[in-house]
Amino acid sequence: MIKINNLDFSYKNTSLFHDLDMNLDQGNIYGLLGRNGAGKTTLLKLMTGLRFPDSGKIITGGFTASSRPKEMLEKICFIPEEIWVPPLTAKKYVQRYSRCYPSFSHELLKTHIEEFEVPYQRNLNKLSLGQKKKFLLAFGFASQCELLILDEPTNGLDIPSKSIFRRLVAEYIKDEQTVIISTHQVRDVENLIDPIIILDEGKVIFQQYVNALQDKFRIVNMKEISDTEKILYSEKTLGGYSVVMEADTETEAEQLDIETIFNIAVNNPDKLNKIMKGEDNE
């Protein structure tokens, strides 16, 4: 769905991406993770052609992203973190904008609007941030675009709405659709995203399926850290340490969560990648 080759991008004189390569296949729900300022939003903008690379190639849906052809735009629905809505009621917005999306489903929209409890007759400008976001998410799901890009989708949503969001993604995203969710709130999308992509210092430091990681690693609670060689990551907790080790340990263990995976990837990317490739077993 998206192919990025040798991407270089900088803001004025500050380099953000250097020689970045990435391949995103159709039919996955990708989680794009990274520290603040890692370039997640910029990368999403580059993928949608809102920003142009200094050099390198970005192909989105078979088209050069920066040329923004109508065929590419029909395949994309991008809901940014900071949203903008025109001064229209939700109903009028749908009447006007849905015509631009060939696969738009009014039935789906009705369902999603009801689920999210978005006021359909009120001016979108007068709605709260959360309500605006819920409306745009409902619209985005109903557009049935091949590529759905969500930048911090759960920011501004109340707790019940986060659950509805998760349910809608799980229930209504079709197999052929690709979703990219960029977020810091990994717990909000814990069981949705797979694979995960971790960006750090202008590079993809990690891109793997969560299942593959969970098969290889376990979290073990220890009072004292002993066998440091096998430890990938440790975190001080109340009364001891929470330690990430390879799954071959006989100790009683918990399953790995995405937040921990992120911490391992950022702190120990080389070792993690080696283990994932099976090189560390030698």
Added chain:
Amino acid sequence: MNKGTVFSLDRFLALLNIELNSIKKPGLITAAAIGGFVFLTSLNFTNQDPAMHMGNFALFLMLGGLIFTSYSFKELKENTSGMSWLLIPGSHFEKFMVKLLVASAGFIVGITCVYYLGMFLGETVNALILKSPHQYLDIFSWDFLNLIGGYLLMMSFYVFGAIYFKSYHFIKTSLALFAVFLLFGVVILTIAYLVFLPYFDGLSIKPEYKEILINAQRNSGHVNGYQESHFQIGGNLPVFNYIMKAWMNFVTPIVVLIASYLKITEKQV
């Protein structure tokens, strides 16, 4: 490339619908204000200038139209609205043409209707009560057509400014145009000064060159010499005028609009 990729009437109308709705409310308020103003000025029995309506209309068309044009790409002012606009499924050409159509034909038709309505109501009341009506705005006169031509030319510059500048589009475009014309004037004057300086004494041709010019005209068979040559030059002026008008009214706006379109394709938010 498939023709439908660049332009589809259905998508164009959908985009036009979005655009018209985005300007509906401010447009109606402005129209009411202009209509009201025209109505009141039509009641002015102290001003009997036959060109009053043409003058007022020109002011509304030029000032109003160019301010309106300056904000025609208002979505690009903010990153959030710019992202939303740039990602609407439609070609750059369709999006650009929608904006252009609204700022050109849309504004001209709108302002003419509003002005005519205000003028018609005002002048009717004036004729019935005050008995001193003014000459109606003649939309079929050459003056009117020239005015529209002038507006379209200026509008093309303001379309470019609307895309190029991030804020204060109208003021920045006006200042930029002023600077360009000033620079252009200075260059022309400098060239004229350097080329023709030896032939002039102040603003008059030096006597020896005037003599040469008159003799040259006499030798070439013209009876009235200098005087006749003046008329001959005058006789060629209409051709020069036509070329200049065609350049200014057709070539320049088209070039500027093409540059504006290319600027849209390069826009990043």
